[in-house]
Amino acid sequence: MAADTAFPTDHLAPADVLTGAEPLEPVAPVRTRSAAEEARTLVAQGRVAALSTLSEDGAPWGSLVVYASLADGTPVLCLSTLAEHGRNVVRDPRASLMIGQADVARDVLDSGRVTLAGRVVEPSGERLEQAREAYRAASPASGLYGGFGDFTYYLLELERVRWVGGYGRMDSTTPAAYGAAEPDPVAAGAAYAVKHLNEDHADALLAMARALAGHPDASDASCVRADRYGLDLKLRTPRGVATARVGFAEPAAAPGDLRAATVELARRARATR
């Protein structure tokens, strides 16, 4: 992105507000997903996106698309020239794809989304076969309509990747970092894990907040997010509300690993207290 010196470059205020009360004890740093990992995870979890293209007069045009992605995260589209977006990319290949988190719990502005911007290109040879195959998994009917004369398979070659995770959680990354990153392998099980922890293991979350997150005076804690590296907590203290992060001993490699990883965290918290 070209520097735009007329404006500051990021939302900082909400992050400051939401960090809340500072820990009372030193806390070991906990690994978080990189912006590239966040972006790859959203792309891997989703199937529907908003495509932005340029109309004949250069105005932006939004439309709904089903997308797939190649193994390196490159988005695959299948567009018809009978639809405006298909005609738009024939005239000007510049496009962006906005993909939102599927399982938005409450406040959609505090949910994840990613914008992938670049140019669509028509793949050929092996890349075309990969694109077709990936797209068929996302939209089985494409086995039929993808062969119609008005449909073309495209890859979106990325130039910019912008991730927003919610209030105060956002960053840009490079197409190279995006391509090299791995989607979080536990993402499919994260929403269930969060729900289960909050419903049945509030005591364990409180122990983690007190012993591992530097808030020994926390009075209650809930889990906001779970990922392969750890848990994001929201907790209450006499000094105000705080957010905190606690890390797994080892990154989880599959949704089924979340259980053992959180049990280990709870055990460690109770042993530390």
Added chain:
Amino acid sequence: MAADTAFPTDHLAPADVLTGAEPLEPVAPVRTRSAAEEARTLVAQGRVAALSTLSEDGAPWGSLVVYASLADGTPVLCLSTLAEHGRNVVRDPRASLMIGQADVARDVLDSGRVTLAGRVVEPSGERLEQAREAYRAASPASGLYGGFGDFTYYLLELERVRWVGGYGRMDSTTPAAYGAAEPDPVAAGAAYAVKHLNEDHADALLAMARALAGHPDASDASCVRADRYGLDLKLRTPRGVATARVGFAEPAAAPGDLRAATVELARRARATR
């Protein structure tokens, strides 16, 4: 939209495919929602949209927004210059808003969405008050952040309205028709009505298909959509699958009216058979 003579103007093939078997008996025409009513309904039901704006180099940029709308359906946005979309519209006010149906059952490509394209303008005076009030209902926290110096309320003044209802159901309409149309007042209850009809009243749907939709040989029928004017059915006949529409005696004026309207339809179907 400027005519684009290089391409046909609409997807016709899928509609032809899906209409299926023709009715065997003459069927009275049934009112359907206009494209303007469809668009107003989607806008009234939604709260989250994809905003397309133009980046500094003129490339399209998609982002997630919460929107509200004024009484005439004009979309209201509240954008920060700390976010790219907010900086984009300061440079170039052209924007489009894509809003998808909230309750997508199965195939998202067969679901409703609308693209509203135009230019954002800063309202003042009474319009600004209306915009603020409408936006606060959509995003209560805007009472706080909407007052920050980096946020601006915008109205999207429409130039083009494009509705897609699913395979073979799509049309453009004018901003004037959009502004004059009414959102479907039963929309909030439609998904429940469809589910209830399919689960508990398959016999009534079959009677409608046979007696009112011109398919006396139908062997089963399900409801695909319900709106203030009637029901869309999908039915099976020895001649193939067919879609059909049956109309209420009077347009329904509230979600609670759908029950009486469908009971009347079922009674009429049974009396006719």
